[in-house]
Amino acid sequence: MKVERKNTNVQTIKEEPELIMHIEGLHKSFGDNHVLNGFNMKLYKGENLVVMGKSGSGKSVMIKCLVGLIAPDSGYISVMGKEIKDLDRPTLDDLRSDIGFLFQGSALYDSMTVRENLEFPMRRHRAKLGKGSDLDALVLEALENVGLAEAIDLMPEELSGGMKRRVALARTLILRPKIILYDEPTSGLDPITAKEIIELMRSIQKKYGTSSLIITHDVDCARVISERMILLVDGINYVEGTYEELVKSADPKVEAFFKK
Numbered sequence: 001m002k003v004e005r006k007n008t009n010v011q012t013i014k015e016e017p018e019l020i021m022h023i024e025g026l027h028k029s030f031g032d033n034h035v036l037n038g039f040n041m042k043l044y045k046g047e048n049l050v051v052m053g054k055s056g057s058g059k060s061v062m063i064k065c066l067v068g069l070i071a072p073d074s075g076y077i078s079v080m081g082k083e084i085k086d087l088d089r090p091t092l093d094d095l096r097s098d099i100g101f102l103f104q105g106s107a108l109y110d111s112m113t114v115r116e117n118l119e120f121p122m123r124r125h126r127a128k129l130g131k132g133s134d135l136d137a138l139v140l141e142a143l144e145n146v147g148l149a150e151a152i153d154l155m156p157e158e159l160s161g162g163m164k165r166r167v168a169l170a171r172t173l174i175l176r177p178k179i180i181l182y183d184e185p186t187s188g189l190d191p192i193t194a195k196e197i198i199e200l201m202r203s204i205q206k207k208y209g210t211s212s213l214i215i216t217h218d219v220d221c222a223r224v225i226s227e228r229m230i231l232l233v234d235g236i237n238y239v240e241g242t243y244e245e246l247v248k249s250a251d252p253k254v255e256a257f258f259k260k
Contacts, residue, residue: 018045020179020211021066026075028061035061036072037235043179043213048205050214050222052257053232059215060104062232063181066213067099068092080178100177100210104184106168108156115139115152118171142170145207146200162193169200173208180204182214186221198224219258231257 021043028036035058043049053059064070066077068084077084082095108117118139143149146166156164165185172180185201186194198221205212214225222229223243230240233253239246247258 017047019043020045020047020080021213022076022078023062023066024076026062026065026077027073028058028065028070029073035235036065036075039075039232039235040237041230043211045211046205046209048202048212048214048225048227050216050226050229051232052216052219052222052229054217057232058235059217059232060183063101063183063213063215066181067096067101097175098178100172100175100180102165102168102172102180102182102185104187106164108164108168108171110156112156113152114143114148114154114156114159114167117156117167118142118174121171121174138174142174143167145173145204146170160193162189162196165189165193165197166200169197169204173204176208177210179211179213182212182216184216184218185214186216186218191220194218194221195224201225 019042021041023039023041026036026039027034039058039062041049041051041062051059051062061070065072065075066079066084068087071085079095080098082091084092087095109120112120119135122135122138139152140149143152146169148163148166148170151159151163151167156167159167182201185197189197201212201214202225204210212225214221216222226243228240229243229246230237231246231254232238239249239251239254246254249255
């Protein structure tokens with residue numbers, strides 16, 4: 001009897017992860033100051049991507065272009081399959097509700113309590129939360145996620161820098177965003193508090209499966225939080241890879257980021 005051999009030499013096709021954000025050929029100038037000169041970037045679902053650059057290198061300009069706060073001079077920007085330049089204002093606002101933004105200075109409203117700061121985005125996007133949502137319960141849950149439930153009725157002036165950053169992060173989480181943009185999350189914090197914020201970011205990414213874009217010039221932050229890194233130099237994505245790959249580079253422009 002003839003026995004047919006099955007072909008066991010079958011290659012497994014690795015499925016590419018879902019693309020959440022895509023930037024291609026991004027240019028932005030302010031007069032004679034050419035900030036972005038053809039920047040490219042891809043962010044995948046569930047990924048922690050760090051974009052690292054020196055102060056004034058265009059990191060913050062790039063993320064403001066991403067969410068439509070600044071119009072680029074040219075280039076392609078897609079977020080969750082939607083090209084930003086094609087969106088009308090209501091559609092753009094709806095897309096932004098899926099994007100959490102942790103601002104560099106926390107950007108809390110000084111005249112509002114912690115509770116009111118967290119309630120503010122919920123009142124603007126009540127439809128997203130669903131009918132009958134308990135705002136008090138959602139606020140308390142968000143604060144518990146950052147370890148600050150006891151600060152619910154405090155004013156921002158009563159909070160330390162690290163506490164303000166935590167409250168701002170709780171406010172970012174309140175609408176359960178699919179993407180979180182962190183703009184210099186450890187800036188201005190002492191090393192111990194910065195480490196606490198980094199660990200909190202990791203915990204949130206693990207709990208909610210968010211895709212995170214972290215803008216920083218903090219090498220320690222990049223080392224701990226990144227799964228992949230892009231170095232922004234001269235307005236372009238100069239090099240990208242893991243922290244371990246980049247820190248071994250002999251390129252002088254790359255080495256400059258990691259020298260103590």
